[in-house]
Amino acid sequence: MNSLTWFYAAAVGWGLAAAVALLGGSAPGAARGTVKGALRAACVLSALGGAAAVAGGVSSLLWGNSRVVSLGGAVVVGTMQLQASSLAGVFTALLGLVAVALAAYAPRYHEAGAGSAVYLAVYNLTLVAALAVFTAANVVTFLVAWESVALLCYLLILRHPRRDTVASGAFWFLALSETGFVLIIAAFVILATQAHSMQLDVIAARAHLVPAGWRDAAYLLALTGFGFKAGLVPLHVWLPEAHPVAPADGSAFLSGLVVKLGAYGIALFAFRLLPIGAAWLGLLTLAAGAVTAAIGILYALNERDLKRFLAFSTIENTGIIVIAFGAAMVFGSYGRRDLWAFLLLAGLYHVANHGTYKSLLFLEAGVVEHAAGTRDMDRLGGLIHRLPRSAVITLVGTLGIAALPPLNGFVSEWLIFQGLFQGFRTGSHLIGILIVLAAATLGLTSGLAIYAFVRGYGIPFLGMPRTRQAAAASERGQPTAGPGLLAAACVALAVGAPLVLLALSRAVRTVTGVALRPLLLPGNLTVIPAHTDFSAFSPTYLAVFLIAVTVVPVLIYLAGRPRADSVTVPVWDGGMVAFRPRMQYSAMTFSAPTRVTFDALYRPSVSLRRASDDPAGRSGPVHYETEVTPVFLRYLYRPVIRAVEWLADTVRPIQSGDVNLYLLYVFVVILLAYLIGAL
Amino acid sequence: MPMWFARGLRRGIVTTRYPARPEPSAAGLPTPPAFDAQRIDAALADRLCELCPSRALRLVKGDGEAGGDVLVFDVGACTACGRCQEAAPGAVTASGEFELAATARGHLVKRIPLAEARP
Amino acid sequence: MSGNDMAASGGAGPATGPALGGRAGEAGQEQRVAAELRARVARQFGRSLHIRTLDTGSCAVCEQEIRLLAAPHYDLHRLGFFFTPAPRHADLLMVTGPMIRAFGVAARKTFDAMPGPKIVVATGACALGGVYPADAFTHGGVGEVLPVDVWIPGCPPSPLALLQGLLVAVDRLAEKVAGLTFIAGAQPGEVPE
Numbered sequence: 001m002n003s004l005t006w007f008y009a010a011a012v013g014w015g016l017a018a019a020v021a022l023l024g025g026s027a028p029g030a031a032r033g034t035v036k037g038a039l040r041a042a043c044v045l046s047a048l049g050g051a052a053a054v055a056g057g058v059s060s061l062l063w064g065n066s067r068v069v070s071l072g073g074a075v076v077v078g079t080m081q082l083q084a085s086s087l088a089g090v091f092t093a094l095l096g097l098v099a100v101a102l103a104a105y106a107p108r109y110h111e112a113g114a115g116s117a118v119y120l121a122v123y124n125l126t127l128v129a130a131l132a133v134f135t136a137a138n139v140v141t142f143l144v145a146w147e148s149v150a151l152l153c154y155l156l157i158l159r160h161p162r163r164d165t166v167a168s169g170a171f172w173f174l175a176l177s178e179t180g181f182v183l184i185i186a187a188f189v190i191l192a193t194q195a196h197s198m199q200l201d202v203i204a205a206r207a208h209l210v211p212a213g214w215r216d217a218a219y220l221l222a223l224t225g226f227g228f229k230a231g232l233v234p235l236h237v238w239l240p241e242a243h244p245v246a247p248a249d250g251s252a253f254l255s256g257l258v259v260k261l262g263a264y265g266i267a268l269f270a271f272r273l274l275p276i277g278a279a280w281l282g283l284l285t286l287a288a289g290a291v292t293a294a295i296g297i298l299y300a301l302n303e304r305d306l307k308r309f310l311a312f313s314t315i316e317n318t319g320i321i322v323i324a325f326g327a328a329m330v331f332g333s334y335g336r337r338d339l340w341a342f343l344l345l346a347g348l349y350h351v352a353n354h355g356t357y358k359s360l361l362f363l364e365a366g367v368v369e370h371a372a373g374t375r376d377m378d379r380l381g382g383l384i385h386r387l388p389r390s391a392v393i394t395l396v397g398t399l400g401i402a403a404l405p406p407l408n409g410f411v412s413e414w415l416i417f418q419g420l421f422q423g424f425r426t427g428s429h430l431i432g433i434l435i436v437l438a439a440a441t442l443g444l445t446s447g448l449a450i451y452a453f454v455r456g457y458g459i460p461f462l463g464m465p466r467t468r469q470a471a472a473a474s475e476r477g478q479p480t481a482g483p484g485l486l487a488a489a490c491v492a493l494a495v496g497a498p499l500v501l502l503a504l505s506r507a508v509r510t511v512t513g514v515a516l517r518p519l520l521l522p523g524n525l526t527v528i529p530a531h532t533d534f535s536a537f538s539p540t541y542l543a544v545f546l547i548a549v550t551v552v553p554v555l556i557y558l559a560g561r562p563r564a565d566s567v568t569v570p571v572w573d574g575g576m577v578a579f580r581p582r583m584q585y586s587a588m589t590f591s592a593p594t595r596v597t598f599d600a601l602y603r604p605s606v607s608l609r610r611a612s613d614d615p616a617g618r619s620g621p622v623h624y625e626t627e628v629t630p631v632f633l634r635y636l637y638r639p640v641i642r643a644v645e646w647l648a649d650t651v652r653p654i655q656s657g658d659v660n661l662y663l664l665y666v667f668v669v670i671l672l673a674y675l676i677g678a679l
Numbered sequence: 680m681p682m683w684f685a686r687g688l689r690r691g692i693v694t695t696r697y698p699a700r701p702e703p704s705a706a707g708l709p710t711p712p713a714f715d716a717q718r719i720d721a722a723l724a725d726r727l728c729e730l731c732p733s734r735a736l737r738l739v740k741g742d743g744e745a746g747g748d749v750l751v752f753d754v755g756a757c758t759a760c761g762r763c764q765e766a767a768p769g770a771v772t773a774s775g776e777f778e779l780a781a782t783a784r785g786h787l788v789k790r791i792p793l794a795e796a797r798p
Numbered sequence: 799m800s801g802n803d804m805a806a807s808g809g810a811g812p813a814t815g816p817a818l819g820g821r822a823g824e825a826g827q828e829q830r831v832a833a834e835l836r837a838r839v840a841r842q843f844g845r846s847l848h849i850r851t852l853d854t855g856s857c858a859v860c861e862q863e864i865r866l867l868a869a870p871h872y873d874l875h876r877l878g879f880f881f882t883p884a885p886r887h888a889d890l891l892m893v894t895g896p897m898i899r900a901f902g903v904a905a906r907k908t909f910d911a912m913p914g915p916k917i918v919v920a921t922g923a924c925a926l927g928g929v930y931p932a933d934a935f936t937h938g939g940v941g942e943v944l945p946v947d948v949w950i951p952g953c954p955p956s957p958l959a960l961l962q963g964l965l966v967a968v969d970r971l972a973e974k975v976a977g978l979t980f981i982a983g984a985q986p987g988e989v990p991e
Binding site for chain 2: 870929959966967979
C-alpha cells in the first residue's frame with residue numbers, strides 16, 4: 001500500500017477520534033457513562049490512526065519518496081500538496097507510535113468530562129496537523145500546518161488555565177513559536193522566490209542555482225526559526241515553562257514530538273532543500289548543538305520538579321540531534337559524503353529514540369503525580385515499592401535516556417560519537433580540532449546525563465518516602481499499557497538495531513544518494529559505523545550478552561546454592577540510632593557538586609537567615625535558600641522585552657482615541673495613495 | 680622530593696620483620712608487671728591494690744591452697760602505668776611481655792599466691 | 799570464633815584458664831570444636847583479612863596505634879590485612895573504648911551489618927573492662943554488648959601487640975598469654991601451687 005494511503009487512513013482515524021470526543025464527550029447533558037464511552041472510542045480510533053501512521057512512516061522509509069498529491073485549495077494560497085518523503089519517515093513513524101501510546105494512556109489518566117473531551121479532540125486535531133507538516137510538499141501547506149500545530153498546542157497546554165503558571169507557560173510557548181514562525185516564513189519565502197516555485201521538490205532541484213548568499217541567509221533564518229521550536233539555546237526559554245504545565249500526555253506529545261518538528265525543519269533545509277554549503281554553516285550548527293546539549297543538562301541538574309527536569313533534558317537531546325546534523329554538514333562540505341550520510345542517519349536514529357523514551361518518562365511523571373500528589377522530587381521517595389510496574393517501566397526509559405547499554409539511547413549516541421571521531425578525515429587540522437571539541441562536549445553531556453538520571457530515578461523511586469503522600473502512593477487505576485508499549489519499543493529499537501539501521505539507511509540513500517548499507521551492516525548483526533577498520537559492535541549480541549551475564553549467574557546460584565544460613569539484617573545506615581527519611585539525599589544536595597564546579601554558569605545566590613546570633617543555632621530555625629540565576633531570561637530576554645515595551649509605549653500615542661486624529665490619518669493616507677498612484 | 684628519595688635509599692628497608700624475627704625496638708615498650716610473691720606481704724599487697732588506677736589488682740584473702748592470700752592480677756585491665764613498680768621496686772618488676780592477645784577473657788586473669796602468713 | 803554456631807556462647811573458645819581437672823572431657827570436646835572453627839577461620843581469613851575499626855568512646859590513643867599499623871615501619875598489608883570502612887566488606891571488627899551506653903545501638907548495628915563469619919577483637923584496657931567500671935554512662939567493656947573472640951590488653955597496645963593479636967585472631971600465631979604467670983622468677987608455663 002502506498003505510504004500516503006496509510007497517512008490518509010491515519011488522518012481519518014484521528015479526525016474521527018476528534019469528532020467522537022467532541023460530540024460524545026462534551027454534548028450538554030450527556031450521562032457520565034456515555035462520556036466515558038465516547039472518550040474510550042475516541043482513544044481507540046486514535047490508536048488505530050497511530051498504527052496507520054507507523055505503517056506509513058515505515059513504508060516511506062523503506063520505499064522512498066512517494067508522488068506528490070494535490071488536494072484542491074484556494075486560488076490565493078495555492079493548492080495543498082502532500083508527499084510521503086523518506087526524510088519524514090522517521091518522524092511520522094514516531095508520531096504514530098507516540099499516538100498509540102498516548103491513546104492507551106489517556107482513558108486512565110484523564111477524568112471523564114467535558115474538559116477532557118475537548119482536550120482529546122484538540123489533541124487529535126494536533127496529530128493531523130503534525131502529520132500534515134511532515135507530509136507537506138509545498139511551502140504553503142507546510143506553513144499552514146505548522147501554524148496549526150502551534151495554535152493547537154497552545155490550547156493543549158491551556159488544559160487547566162486557572163492553575164498556577166499555566167497561563168504564563170502557554171504564553172511563552174506561543175510567543176516564541178510565533179517569533180520562530182516569522183523567521184521560518186522568511187526562510188521559505190527567500191527560497192521560493194529565488195527558485196520560482198512553491199513546491200519543495202522543485203526548490204530542492206533548483207537550489208544549486210540560487211546564489212550562495214541567499215542560500216546561506218535562508219539556512220540561517222531556518223536554523224533560528226526552527227531552533228525556536230526545537231529548543232536550541234538561547235531560544236529555549238519557553239520549553240521549561242510550557243512543557244511542565246501541560247497534562248502529562250500533552251507534555252509527552254510536546255517533548256516527544258513537537259520539538260522534533262523543529263529538528264525536522266532543520267534537517268529539511270540542511271539535507272533536502274539546500275545543497276551542501278560552506279563549512280561554517282555546519283560548524284555553526286554543530287556549535288549550537290553542542291552548547292545546547294551542555295547547557296540543557298546542566299540546568300536539568302538543578303531542577304526539583306520532575307517535569308521541568310525532563311523538559312531541560314529534552315533541550316539536551318535536541319542539542320545532540322543538532323550536533324549530529326551539524327557534523328554531517330561539516331563532513332559534507334569537505335567532500336566526505338559517506339560521513340555526511342552516516343551522521344544524518346545517526347541523528348535520525350536519535351530522533352526516534354528520544355521521542356520514545358522521553359514520551360515514556362513524561363507519561364510516568366504523570367503517573368507519579370497522580371499517585372503521590374506531587375511532582376517535587378524532594379517530596380517523593382520509595383516509589384519502587386509502591387508503584388512497582390511503573391518503576392520498572394521508568395527504569396527502562398531512564399536507562400535509555402542515560403545512554404546506557406544495551407538500550408537504544410546508547411546505540412544512537414555511540415553512532416554519533418563514532419561519526420564525530422572521524423573528524424581527522426576532513427583533512428583540515430582546525431576542523432578536526434573543532435569536531436573533537438564537539439565530541440568532548442558531547443562526552444561531558446553524556447556523563448552529566450547519567451548523573452542527572454541517577455538523580456532523576458533514584459530520588460523519587462529509591463530510598464524511603466520523604467512524605468506521607470509518597471508513602472501512600474498506590475498503583476491502582478494508574479495507566480501502564482501506554483508507557484509499557486513505549487518501553488517495549490525502547491528495547492526493540494535497541495535489540496533490533498540492525499533492522500532499524502536497514503530502514504534508516506534506505507531512507508538516507510533516498511535523501512542523500514549515498515548507499516550506506518553495505519558499509520554499515522556487512523554481516524547481519526554487526527554494525528560497522530562510519531568507516532571500516534575503525535570499530536564494530538553488535539547491539540543485538542550486546543543485549544543478549546548483558547542479559548545472559550545477569551541471568552546465568554543467578555540461575556547457577558539458585559540451582560547449586562550452598563546451604564549456608566542467611567540472616568536478614570536492616571540496611572547499613574551508618575549505625576544511626578533512628579534513621580529518618582529526611583536524612584536521605586535530597587535532589588538538590590545530590591547535584592550540589594555541579595553547582596560548585598559550574599558556578600560561573602549558574603551564579604547561584606545563597607541567602608542564609610538565622611533566628612538568633614547563637615552560632616550553634618540553638619534558639620530558632622535557620623532559613624537557607626539558594627537559587628540559580630536565570631541567565632538567559634535576565635540578560636537576553638528581559639532587555640528585548642523591555643525594548644519592545646518601550647517601542648510600544650512610544651507608538652501608543654498614535655492610538656489616542658481622538659476621532660479627529662483618526663480622520664486626519666485617513667485623509668493623509670488617501671492623499672499619499674493618490675500621489676503614489678499618480679507617479 | 681629527590682632528597683626524600685635519596686634519604687630512603689640510604690636508610691633501606693625500615694619495615695619490621697615481626698613476627699618472623701623478633702623486633703629489637705620491643706625492648707623499650709612499657710609492659711605489665713611481674714610480681715615476686717616471696718617479697719610481697721599482705722600490707723604491701725593492699726597498698727598495691729589501692730595504688731592501681733585501673734583496678735587491675737585485687738587481694739583475695741585466704742584463697743590460696745594453703746590458706747594464704749592470693750593477689751588476683753587482671754592483665755587486661757593493666758595500663759602499664761608503672762605505679763606498682765615505683766611503690767615496690769624490688770617486689771614488682773616489668774615483665775617484658777607485650778604479646779598479650781588472649782582468646783578468652785579468663786586467660787588474662789592471673790592468680791599470684793602470696794607467701795603464707797607466718798604464724 | 800563468632801560463627802553462627804558459637805554466637806550464643808559469646809564466642810569464647812575453650813573453658814577459661816588452663817584445663818581444670820574434673821571437666822577435662824567436656825573441655826576437651828569444646829576445645830575440639832573450637833579448634834575446628836579456628837581452622838576454618840584460618841583457611842578463610844589466613845591470607846586476606848579486612849578490618850573495620852570501631853571507637854566506642856575511647857581517648858583515641860588506641861586509634862593512633864591502630865593507624866600506625868599502616869605505616870611503613872609495621873605495614874600490616876604485608877601480612878594480608880586491610881582496613882575497610884564498610885562493615886559489609888569487613889571480616890574483623892576491632893573495637894576500642896569502654897562501650898559507652900550512647901553507642902550501644904550503633905555498635906550492635908555495625909556488628910549485625912557484617913556478614914558471617916566474623917571476628918570481634920576488643921582492643922585496649924578500656925575495651926577489656928578495666929579503667930572504667932559499668933555505670934550510667936558506660937557498659938564498662940565491649941564484652942557486655944558484643945561477642946568478643948580475641949582480647950588485646952594494653953593502654954595503648956603497641957602496634958606490635960596489635961599485630962600479634964590480629965595474627966592470633968586468624969590463627970597464624972599461637973596465643974602466648976595463657977601460659978604466662980606474671981610471677982617473677984617462675985618458669986613460663988609453670989602452674990603455681
